[in-house]
Amino acid sequence: MQEYTKYMADRVKTMKGSAIREMFKRMADPEIISLAGGNPAAELFPGEELSKIAGKILMTSPTLALQYGTTDGYPQMKECARKRAEKVNSVGENDEILVMTGANQGIDLTAKALLNKGDAVIVENPSFIGSLNAFRAYECRLVGVKVEDDGMSMEELENALKTNKNVKMIYTIPTFQNPTGVTMKLEKRKRMIELAREYDVLVLEDNPYGDLRFSGEDVPTVKSLDTEGRVIYAGSFSKILSPGMRLGYIVAPAPLAEKIEMLKQVNDVHTPMLTQLMCVEFMKKYDIDRYIAKNRELYGKKCAKMIENMEKYFPADKVKWVAPEGGIFIWCECPSIEDITPVIDRCLEKKVAIVPGSNFAVDMFAPSNMFRLNYSSATLENIEEGVRRVGEALAELL
Amino acid sequence: MQEYTKYMADRVKTMKGSAIREMFKRMADPEIISLAGGNPAAELFPGEELSKIAGKILMTSPTLALQYGTTDGYPQMKECARKRAEKVNSVGENDEILVMTGANQGIDLTAKALLNKGDAVIVENPSFIGSLNAFRAYECRLVGVKVEDDGMSMEELENALKTNKNVKMIYTIPTFQNPTGVTMKLEKRKRMIELAREYDVLVLEDNPYGDLRFSGEDVPTVKSLDTEGRVIYAGSFSKILSPGMRLGYIVAPAPLAEKIEMLKQVNDVHTPMLTQLMCVEFMKKYDIDRYIAKNRELYGKKCAKMIENMEKYFPADKVKWVAPEGGIFIWCECPSIEDITPVIDRCLEKKVAIVPGSNFAVDMFAPSNMFRLNYSSATLENIEEGVRRVGEALAELL
Numbered sequence: 003m004q005e006y007t008k009y010m011a012d013r014v015k016t017m018k019g020s021a022i023r024e025m026f027k028r029m030a031d032p033e034i035i036s037l038a039g040g041n042p043a044a045e046l047f048p049g050e051e052l053s054k055i056a057g058k059i060l061m062t063s064p065t066l067a068l069q070y071g072t073t074d075g076y077p078q079m080k081e082c083a084r085k086r087a088e089k090v091n092s093v094g095e096n097d098e099i100l101v102m103t104g105a106n107q108g109i110d111l112t113a114k115a116l117l118n119k120g121d122a123v124i125v126e127n128p129s130f131i132g133s134l135n136a137f138r139a140y141e142c143r144l145v146g147v148k149v150e151d152d153g154m155s156m157e158e159l160e161n162a163l164k165t166n167k168n169v170k171m172i173y174t175i176p177t178f179q180n181p182t183g184v185t186m187k188l189e190k191r192k193r194m195i196e197l198a199r200e201y202d203v204l205v206l207e208d209n210p211y212g213d214l215r216f217s218g219e220d221v222p223t224v225k226s227l228d229t230e231g232r233v234i235y236a237g238s239f240s241k242i243l244s245p246g247m248r249l250g251y252i253v254a255p256a257p258l259a260e261k262i263e264m265l266k267q268v269n270d271v272h273t274p275m276l277t278q279l280m281c282v283e284f285m286k287k288y289d290i291d292r293y294i295a296k297n298r299e300l301y302g303k304k305c306a307k308m309i310e311n312m313e314k315y316f317p318a319d320k321v322k323w324v325a326p327e328g329g330i331f332i333w334c335e336c337p338s339i340e341d342i343t344p345v346i347d348r349c350l351e352k353k354v355a356i357v358p359g360s361n362f363a364v365d366m367f368a369p370s371n372m373f374r375l376n377y378s379s380a381t382l383e384n385i386e387e388g389v390r391r392v393g394e395a396l397a398e399l400l
Numbered sequence: 401m402q403e404y405t406k407y408m409a410d411r412v413k414t415m416k417g418s419a420i421r422e423m424f425k426r427m428a429d430p431e432i433i434s435l436a437g438g439n440p441a442a443e444l445f446p447g448e449e450l451s452k453i454a455g456k457i458l459m460t461s462p463t464l465a466l467q468y469g470t471t472d473g474y475p476q477m478k479e480c481a482r483k484r485a486e487k488v489n490s491v492g493e494n495d496e497i498l499v500m501t502g503a504n505q506g507i508d509l510t511a512k513a514l515l516n517k518g519d520a521v522i523v524e525n526p527s528f529i530g531s532l533n534a535f536r537a538y539e540c541r542l543v544g545v546k547v548e549d550d551g552m553s554m555e556e557l558e559n560a561l562k563t564n565k566n567v568k569m570i571y572t573i574p575t576f577q578n579p580t581g582v583t584m585k586l587e588k589r590k591r592m593i594e595l596a597r598e599y600d601v602l603v604l605e606d607n608p609y610g611d612l613r614f615s616g617e618d619v620p621t622v623k624s625l626d627t628e629g630r631v632i633y634a635g636s637f638s639k640i641l642s643p644g645m646r647l648g649y650i651v652a653p654a655p656l657a658e659k660i661e662m663l664k665q666v667n668d669v670h671t672p673m674l675t676q677l678m679c680v681e682f683m684k685k686y687d688i689d690r691y692i693a694k695n696r697e698l699y700g701k702k703c704a705k706m707i708e709n710m711e712k713y714f715p716a717d718k719v720k721w722v723a724p725e726g727g728i729f730i731w732c733e734c735p736s737i738e739d740i741t742p743v744i745d746r747c748l749e750k751k752v753a754i755v756p757g758s759n760f761a762v763d764m765f766a767p768s769n770m771f772r773l774n775y776s777s778a779t780l781e782n783i784e785e786g787v788r789r790v791g792e793a794l795a796e797l798l
Binding site: 107 | 440447
């Protein structure tokens, strides 16, 4: 075979795929309990409702469902996205809404519209690997800011803004952050807006988990605090309807939305029509907030189950975590060790999968003593058994 | 509102959207006959079959259809794509197949994997605007090579390879090219492979129309002539099943496919599951080649109808065209004028939409005396009436 590296763009030469998604490919073994992914609970998927909806759409409106659509999104689907964003006061008067084939596409194309090679993006450290890798592909510099129990450190953020050149944006998942589960407190959100103004940068707010609060009080989105059109908001139907449908959206000031739309036009032309029409019909016929409430309740139960078993099975005083008030992740730190890798491997031997912290770090090669647990996807029984096995591995190695 | 240009990446500052897709947005007027788009015939869409298939999938396999999938594609969908590609001998032994959310995504991400700023891409001039704009977004140089009645000029191609630095790839739609409808003859395909070897560049072969031949003899794909792993092949289900489903694929040497897959992972994570599963079931239950044959027959009829009326209504000897043997487009030249724009505008006044040649040109700002007609989408009656109106406009202005 040819040597292909010479043909490749610099941006991909050193690119690594998500180790998590790679792990999935290897996880064909049905005995493995996965606490690794970010999958929502499948047991509540409205399969029957969507089956009827899809069947009817294709029978009564085959041309609409099967022909080309417009790049910005099917008009009624844009309205559905608008409703979700308006519910959290996150549509400004000069904003446009674009339907995306999953929120990740919105993040990727926003980065593509903003980032020149060498520009800096300030990110929570750790953060969602899908976004970090999307940014990396534009050959920008990632500047990490530590995540505290109440969100991104504002001191470090200010320092990062002060000391880095060509910062284009701050990327944040302020609510039930991936991977830490942490929610940024209101004062910090306000401060972030102030700092963005002071240093004249944009903010990309990624909010896929915001609807999944099962305790505590809602905190306004960063976007809702923005009076200057500095915040681009990425929303998702993946955690409130179905990730396999790949439906998300971007709310952005019109001049930026216009560019993002052009980039989508040359990327996938438009989001598939059938899935858009299905979402529209689902929101017409059913109360999506009631459906989300059921998910929230289930996640609250699953989270409690996980913490109860972490307290029972994890070696006492050797693992630190913050109980989340929503979302789907718990982030754990093992202060007595430097590198979690042997624990991850031991877990796989015991047929339970968890994700090492290094995956989410700005510096992927530095050792990490952290790991991420997911409670949305496994059953209550598997959460108990999975956590028990992780506890065994920890006890053997810490 | 803020001034946003300062935040934008250089790549989007001068970017223009596809005028064709913009035109669609304005074409809400139902009296307008569109000969402008690239839409396949909706009258044959298998809505009823797909309705039953979608309903059943969501009823019996809701988790599979609604949960996250893998980035490379659902395994059985990859097999469906492989079958289509193998039918035209276009899978090499070291190739991998990736399912794409439309072939355009495959073209965009292939360009992203290959192109550094300043690299050159050699393209047919004119060519498909979606691909040209995708390439432009990576800040490469487009080098146009003229399209003759039997495909890209090999003399110009050789000259372009000789005189341009950092050529990474040749992009070609060799069969029923968009917009010219022209098919590259076999000798030229062989020569293209030779030249690619001699100058050590890759070839990206885009073949969305290859199945739509209604007269003449099939010509082997460029990919099928490649013994060195130089050709990346983009296939599509848009013109043989449904464009609104957004299903395409890429066949690429494994080391390149690996990078393209990583770029897809951070773009839309994976192609929606339901549409993939629907395509798999459709190909299991029905003979897709019989369905394609019906489309081919219809397109042959529509093309004949269009040419019959062009001969009847276009001013004699003022418009030149080559009758296509397949695909969905006829390309027209008006040698007596320099700029087709007044004709396009007059056509819109007469409520018929056609696309000016400048849209497909490497230099979008140079005047063009060409226009593109589409015959797949309009009804036979509208083809006659639409061509009559275009003929009127031409008679008034030529």
